[in-house]
Amino acid sequence: xxxxxxxAPSGAMALGGGASVCMPVGEDGExxxxxYEPREADPRSIVLAGLAVGGFLLVSLVSRPVEPDAWMSWLxxxxxxVGAGGYFLMYLLWxxxxxxxxxxxHIFCESIVGFRRIDKKGxxxxxxxxxxxxxxxxxxAVNSMVSYIAFNHVMAFVTNGSAEQRMRAFFLLNGxxxxxxxxVVNEVLAYGVSWVAHSRALFPLCAAHHHRQPVPFRGLxxxxxxxxxxxxxxxxxxxxSLHVTAGTCGMHxxxxxxxFGTWLAFNxxxxxxxxxxxHLPLPYPMxxxxxxxxxxxxxxxxxxxxxxxxxFCGTYKEFRALDEPPPEQPAKLMWYEKLKDPAALPExxxxxxxxxxxxxxxxxxxxxxxxxxxxxxxxxxxRAGEFPDWHAYMSFAKAAIVMINFGLLCFAxxxxxxxxxxxxxxxxxxxxxxxxxxxxxxxxxQGHVKSFVxxxxxxxxxxxxxxxxxxxxxx
Numbered sequence: 001x002x003x004x005x006x007x008a009p010s011g012a013m014a015l016g017g018g019a020s021v022c023m024p025v026g027e028d029g030e031x032x033x034x035x036y037e038p039r040e041a042d043p044r045s046i047v048l049a050g051l052a053v054g055g056f057l058l059v060s061l062v063s064r065p066v067e068p069d070a071w072m073s074w075l076x077x078x079x080x081x082v083g084a085g086g087y088f089l090m091y092l093l094w095x096x097x098x099x100x101x102x103x104x105x106h107i108f109c110e111s112i113v114g115f116r117r118i119d120k121k122g123x124x125x126x127x128x129x130x131x132x133x134x135x136x137x138x139x140x141a142v143n144s145m146v147s148y149i150a151f152n153h154v155m156a157f158v159t160n161g162s163a164e165q166r167m168r169a170f171f172l173l174n175g176x177x178x179x180x181x182x183x184v185v186n187e188v189l190a191y192g193v194s195w196v197a198h199s200r201a202l203f204p205l206c207a208a209h210h211h212r213q214p215v216p217f218r219g220l221x222x223x224x225x226x227x228x229x230x231x232x233x234x235x236x237x238x239x240x241s242l243h244v245t246a247g248t249c250g251m252h253x254x255x256x257x258x259x260f261g262t263w264l265a266f267n268x269x270x271x272x273x274x275x276x277x278x279h280l281p282l283p284y285p286m287x288x289x290x291x292x293x294x295x296x297x298x299x300x301x302x303x304x305x306x307x308x309x310x311x312f313c314g315t316y317k318e319f320r321a322l323d324e325p326p327p328e329q330p331a332k333l334m335w336y337e338k339l340k341d342p343a344a345l346p347e348x349x350x351x352x353x354x355x356x357x358x359x360x361x362x363x364x365x366x367x368x369x370x371x372x373x374x375x376x377x378x379x380x381x382x383r384a385g386e387f388p389d390w391h392a393y394m395s396f397a398k399a400a401i402v403m404i405n406f407g408l409l410c411f412a413x414x415x416x417x418x419x420x421x422x423x424x425x426x427x428x429x430x431x432x433x434x435x436x437x438x439x440x441x442x443x444x445x446q447g448h449v450k451s452f453v454x455x456x457x458x459x460x461x462x463x464x465x466x467x468x469x470x471x472x473x474x475x
Contacts, residue, residue, distance in 0.1 A: 041135055042204040045227065052229040053142060066156075076149055078156035094148045098264070102220035105268055115274035118289055119215050121322040128215040136225050139209065143224045143231050150235040154242070154260045158379065162246050163253040167380040167392045172399045174250040175372055181249060182259050183282055183305055186241035191309040193233050194302040203298070206230050214295050215322070217273035238263060254376030258368065261375070266305055281360040281368055282306040289319040307357075351421050355414040362407040362414070369403050372396065 056075070063073040066080035071087055074080075081087050109115050119126055132140075157163060164174060197207045210226035224231070242259065245251050262280060269276050270291040279285035284307045294301040300317035303310050310316035355361060373396060380388045 042208065045205050045209060046135070048205050049139070049142075049228050052232060056232070076152075078153050079159065091145065091148050094151060095144055098144075098147070098220065101265060102268055105265065106219055106272065109269065109272055109274050109276050109278070115276050117273055118275045118292060118319075118321065119217050119273035124323075126215055126322060128217065129213040132221065132225065135209075136212075139226065139228060140221065140224055142228050143226065146228060146231055146235065147224070150239065151260070153239055154256060157239070157242055157246075158253040158256050159382075162243065163251045163256050165253045165379050165383045167254075167376045167388050168395050170252045170254065170372070170376050170395045170399070172402055174252040175255050175396075175399045176368070176403055178245050178249050178251040179255050179259055179368065179372075180282060182241045182245040182251065182255075183263075183280065184308070185244055186238050186263070187282075187303055187306050187309055189237035189240060190234055190304065191302050191313075193237060195313075195315075197230060197233075198298055198302070207298075211295060211298060215273070215292065216271035216295055219268045219272050222271040223267050252376065253379040254372055257375040257378060258371045262368075262371070263305070270304060277361075279360060279364055280305055281364045282308070283360075284308040284311055284358050285360050285364070287319075290316075293317050293319055353418055353420065355410075356417055359410050359413050362411040365403050365407040365410065369396075369400060372399070 060073045060075040063075050065072065066074045066078060070077055070080040071084050077087060081090065119128070158165070164170075194207070196202060206227045206229055210230065213222050213225065216222040238260070242251065242256055266278070266280065269278055270286070270288050272288055274288065276288040279287060282305060286301075286303050286305055286307045290301045290307060291304065297317060300315050301307065301310055302315060307316050373393070376396075377388065380392070
């Protein structure tokens with residue numbers, strides 16, 4: 001697990017349970033680095049996918065519908081939409097909207113902002129999954145329906161009274177605090193599920209399919225190209241985080257809409273081929289480059305929105321570019337090179353300039369604030385059938401004041417951290433021990449004797465040592 005998928009020492013790196021990372025080998029038995037072939041699907045993984053989908057359908061058949069005249073059970077149709085035609089019409093609309101979001105994110109990140117690409121390896125072609133196979137297309141079709149059902153559950157959470165719908169009821173606790181709390185709970189749950197799914201025993205059964213793509217670049221297609229059971233577990237974690245948040249600190253319906261929208265958008269962004277700087281206002285925000293390291297090394301960077309759990313559990317791995325050479329091993333020092341002056345001050349590495357990794361950017365806070373207003377307006381229009389008057393927007397005042405002040409704090413921290421630090425020299429300190437080099441300065445130079453006036457560094461010539469005359473030729 002400690003090496004990238006394409007840097008396996010042999011033609012097939014066993015991951016347990018019959019799964020392997022397929023690496024073409026040449027006649028000499030060495031891996032061929034110019035061709036990438038994805039690992040073959042484990043038959044047990046396909047069986048698990050069929051059992052997951054079949055079990056879901058079986059449970060939905062025996063469960064009751066939300067309304068007596070609703071089509072299908074609450075598990076598939078939690079909003080109680082009448083008729084199969086309307087249900088599948090909404091499904092087609094959902095697919096079109098998600099594809100439009102994916103395309104908009106591609107244009108924004110690659111063309112408008114122009115983030116640096118991280119799928120290049122100099123002139124060498126990067127080995128990645130260029131063509132989707134039949135199993136990939138099948139999983140994409142199934143997962144589109146799974147995500148649509150999850151969207152229905154989010155909308156049911158918004159409309160069934162679990163969340164407050166009135167815009168005037170929006171305040172600091174059920175807005176920004178509930179948003180951060182829900183996202184952190186989701187990351188904690190998803191981290192545990194992902195860590196277990198990437199173990200050697202379970203990896204071939206579920207997570208191996210998603211890791212067939214070592215360098216994501218398609219966005220939505222690479223994000224949704226995962227095992228259906230893995231996607232179901234991720235969506236269950238998100239829905240659980242909404243209900244846990246609503247039961248603890250309360251949640252506004254607009255907050256739930258924004259949470260689901262940002263969760264969907266950033267799962268797409270994480271699978272683009274650019275070094276996106278976009279992130280959510282969470283502690284230790286996760287970036288696209290961090291998730292690429294997860295695809296390349298598997299047992300690291302399990303988070304998707306924040307790397308907080310990875311850093312606390314020791315599974316975080318810094319990004320390394322594809323064309324970056326491996327770090328050089330330090331040379332072996334001789335015994336005398338290991339000697340250290342006990343009085344010398346320890347050399348500290350230069351502080352890293354830029355925004356601290358634990359601090360989000362101020363513009364991420366501003367973006368979520370605007371999203372809260374849009375999401376609450378969307379919910380209010382759906383509830384009342386008309387746009388709210390301007391008085392209703394005054395409910396955002398307290399939350400906006402707190403978020404603006406927090407954004408200014410993040411801006412101040414980023415500005416201070418971007419300024420080079422002037423290291424305080426030793427001579428500016430009140431007292432320090434003399435080093436060995438400074439202590440040797442007290443020795444009397446050749447041809448001089450110590451003077452008892454003027455300080456330790458003042459000497460006078462020694463008259464006892466006569467300067468020998470220079471020989472010269474008399475003319």
